[in-house]
Amino acid sequence: MADATTAQAYNALVRSRVAAQASYRASFAIELGSQVLLVLIEFVEVYVVFHQVDALGGFDFAEVAVMYGLSAVGFGLADMVVGHVDRLPFYVRTGTFDAFLLRPLSALGQLVTSDFSLRRLGRIGSGVVVLVIALAGADVDWTPARALLVVVTPLAGGVIFGAVFVATCTIGFHVVEGMEFANAFTYGGNYLSSFPFNIFGTFIRRFFTFVVPAAFVAYLPTLALLGRSDPAGLPGWLSWSAVPAALIAAAAAGWIWRLGLRHYVGAGS
Amino acid sequence: MSVIAVGPAVALAGAGYRRWATYRQAALAGVFVNTVFGVIKLSILLGIADSAGGTVAGYDAASLSTYAWVSQGLIAVVMIFAWTELADRVRTGDIAVDLARPVDLQLSWLAQDIGRAAWALLSRAVVPIVFGAIFFGFYWPTDPTAIILLPVSILLAVCVSFAGRFMVNLTAFWLTEIRGLVLLYVLVAGLLGGHLVPVQLFPDWLQAAAYATPFPAMVQFPINLMTGQATGLRALGEVAVQVAWAVGLLLLGRLVLSRATRKLVVQGG
Numbered sequence: 001m002a003d004a005t006t007a008q009a010y011n012a013l014v015r016s017r018v019a020a021q022a023s024y025r026a027s028f029a030i031e032l033g034s035q036v037l038l039v040l041i042e043f044v045e046v047y048v049v050f051h052q053v054d055a056l057g058g059f060d061f062a063e064v065a066v067m068y069g070l071s072a073v074g075f076g077l078a079d080m081v082v083g084h085v086d087r088l089p090f091y092v093r094t095g096t097f098d099a100f101l102l103r104p105l106s107a108l109g110q111l112v113t114s115d116f117s118l119r120r121l122g123r124i125g126s127g128v129v130v131l132v133i134a135l136a137g138a139d140v141d142w143t144p145a146r147a148l149l150v151v152v153t154p155l156a157g158g159v160i161f162g163a164v165f166v167a168t169c170t171i172g173f174h175v176v177e178g179m180e181f182a183n184a185f186t187y188g189g190n191y192l193s194s195f196p197f198n199i200f201g202t203f204i205r206r207f208f209t210f211v212v213p214a215a216f217v218a219y220l221p222t223l224a225l226l227g228r229s230d231p232a233g234l235p236g237w238l239s240w241s242a243v244p245a246a247l248i249a250a251a252a253a254g255w256i257w258r259l260g261l262r263h264y265v266g267a268g269s
Numbered sequence: 270m271s272v273i274a275v276g277p278a279v280a281l282a283g284a285g286y287r288r289w290a291t292y293r294q295a296a297l298a299g300v301f302v303n304t305v306f307g308v309i310k311l312s313i314l315l316g317i318a319d320s321a322g323g324t325v326a327g328y329d330a331a332s333l334s335t336y337a338w339v340s341q342g343l344i345a346v347v348m349i350f351a352w353t354e355l356a357d358r359v360r361t362g363d364i365a366v367d368l369a370r371p372v373d374l375q376l377s378w379l380a381q382d383i384g385r386a387a388w389a390l391l392s393r394a395v396v397p398i399v400f401g402a403i404f405f406g407f408y409w410p411t412d413p414t415a416i417i418l419l420p421v422s423i424l425l426a427v428c429v430s431f432a433g434r435f436m437v438n439l440t441a442f443w444l445t446e447i448r449g450l451v452l453l454y455v456l457v458a459g460l461l462g463g464h465l466v467p468v469q470l471f472p473d474w475l476q477a478a479a480y481a482t483p484f485p486a487m488v489q490f491p492i493n494l495m496t497g498q499a500t501g502l503r504a505l506g507e508v509a510v511q512v513a514w515a516v517g518l519l520l521l522g523r524l525v526l527s528r529a530t531r532k533l534v535v536q537g538g
Contacts, residue, residue: 030449034456041456044475045465049313051472053320056313119449180298184305192309199316204308 009105013113021118028119035122039072043130046194057196058231062137063222068194069131070218074157075190076127080120082112082162086186088172089179098266108166108257127154140225149221152243157193157217159246163253164189164212170260189214198231205232216245273376281377285384296392303341304397311337311405314466326469331408332496336467338401339495340488342394346386346423347430347487349459351451356441368530375522379431386427412500418508422491425511430487432518433458439522442529463489469498483514 021028046068050061059067088111091097100110131154140146168182193214197205209215216238223230224239289296314333318325328336344350355378358364367374401407410416437454441447459465462484468476479485490507493499499507 024446027444027446027449031452032449034449034452037453038456041460042465044460048466048470048472048475049317052317052325052470055320056316057320175294177292177294178298180295180302184302188302188305188309191306195309195313195316199319200309200312204312 006105010109010113013110014116017113017116018118021116031119032122035076035119036126039076039123039126039130042072042194043068057199059196062134062139063226064194064196065130065134066138066225067196067218067222069127069134070153070157070221071190071193072127073124073131073154074217075161075193076120076124077154077158078161078165080117080124081158082165083120083186084115084117085111085165085169086172086179086182087114088169089176092172092264093176097264107261111169135225138226141227146225149224149240149242153218153221156242156246160213160217160242160249161186161189163246163249164214167253167256170256173260173264185212189217193217193219195219209234213245213249216242273373273380277372278376278380281372281380282384282387285381286388287384288381289385289388290392293392299345299393300396303344303393304400307337307341307397307401310341310465311401317470326467327498328467328469328496329408331406332498334401334405335408335496336492338398338405338407339492340464341401342397343423343426343488343491344464345389345393347426347491348382348386348389348434349430349455349462349464349488351455352434353438353447353451355435355438356447356451359438359441360445364533368533375435375519375526378435379428379519382431383424383427386424390423408495408497410495410497412497412504414501415494415497415499415504418504419491419494422494422508422511425508425515426487426491428515429483429511429518432515432522433483433487435522436518436525439525439529442533458484458487461485462487463492467492467496467498483518486511486514 043065046061046064049056050064054060056064088097091100091111091114097107097111100107103110135150164185165182168185169179171181172179189208189212192200192204192208197209197215197219200208205215209220220230220234220239221242224236229236230239311334314325314328314337315330318328318330318333323329325333355364358367370377410419433454437447437451440450444450461468461479461482463469463479468479468485468489471479479489486507490499490511493507494504
């Protein structure tokens with residue numbers, strides 16, 4: 001019974017966010033269009049790279065485009081559902097977060113449903129288009145397992161980036177003006193996960209594989225799709241491990257969130 | 270047409286500097302993020318040079334490093350990312366107060382922006398460049414013309430960037446909500462300005478498109494003086510182009526502003 005009421009409450013919250021966005025139609029259309037173009041403009045970078053060379057780190061245009069597409073869809077999903085948690089410092093400063101704590105819903109749940117950025121559908125849509133075209137051009141020996149991997153990977157990527165968003169937004173519990181730190185791991189993770197990991201130095205590679213698991217979003221699954229091994233020497237089973245990595249990341253983010261919440265003492269307003 | 274006197278302009282620039290200098294934590298976070306992105310950007314560029322056999326479009330490893338670190342260092346200085354302060358004042362009606370002040374609206378904001386840029390140069394540009402020079406190779410400019418023109422070119426880049434942002438913000442007089450437009454502008458400016466990849470690496474058609482816009486005058490031209498891509502007469506020529514864009518866009522901005530204020534109706538009192 002309590003669960004049904006909670007679901008209703010979240011349902012009402014999300015509906016109100018969607019209705020709010022639908023009321024400024026012209027602005028929403030421009031924002032949606034901007035999100036579509038965002039992915040395409042970023043993709044121009046990959047295009048420019050392959051205008052200069054035939055391979056980057058031993059991967060050709062289509063193969064890097066697969067990584068780009070997987071990363072764009074995964075990041076777009078996370079950004080739509082939880083990307084706005086980086087507004088936490090604003091809620092802390094204005095006292096809104098104290099109101100969250102008084103209501104009979106989880107604080108994280110309310111923070112996540114405080115917005116639902118439908119405009120990000122534009123980013124997800126153009127990411128899917130890039131991914132499909134890239135997969136058609138890449139040399140993939142299709143098996144049922146690989147087909148399943150292609151479908152599951154963007155979802156796992158969404159969970160991984162979502163976990164990074166939640167874990168890093170807790171910076172807002174500790175400092176007032178330092179939220180930008182989070183961008184190095186969220187947007188930085190997205191930037192780097194669109195490229196083959198073997199072009200990066202050892203420290204960056206390991207950090208973005210084992211601490212911030214961005215390698216599991218696109219690079220490692222692409223290796224599994226292509227049937228290739230990691231030039232930097234990671235074992236082959238890791239290439240199939242996006243889902244367990246996502247689950248571990250989500251659990252870790254939940255733990256970091258509770259740790260931050262325990263530290264929170266209010267803005268003193 | 271009222272112009273601004275030297276005294277108030279210097280006072281406003283000082284105020285702009287002090288206002289931004291208050292946020293030390295934010296500056297620290299920004300430096301960290303710019304540096305992480307610098308490592309990723311440089312890794313990709315070095316990957317290209319590696320595949321291309323050492324040099325690409327006249328850049329070797331050392332000058333690519335200079336490009337990556339100077340472009341990261343200039344992000345906050347020329348403010349490549351979103352700026353909506355003026356648009357916010359239009360939306361809230363505060364612009365009415367600004368227009369009633371006895372100083373020129375455009376030039377007083379420009380003075381504050383130059384003060385802000387001076388703080389950004391000290392707090393945000395130095396660290397990534399020093400970090401890059403220590404941990405990655407670095408090309409130091411040797412051409413006397415380029416070295417002498419560098420400070421002028423950075424100042425002009427700030428002026429061109431401000432003139433562009435000022436006009437985008439003025440669209441708020443007609444559109445009210447301009448988030449989507451600003452996002453689009455930031456993306457196009459970053460790409461065509463040569464912030465993601467040097468303009469010299471673009472295919473010919475994209476280079477032609479970029480040089481038809483003011484964006485390289487905001488980003489690529491000052492960087493060219495550091496990487497040795499522009500020396501002697503070419504350096505002088507690029508700075509002359511910056512002057513033309515700065516003057517042209519500021520004058521155009523004044524024209525748009527006079528149109529905008531003619532249609533402005535402020536409610537209440």
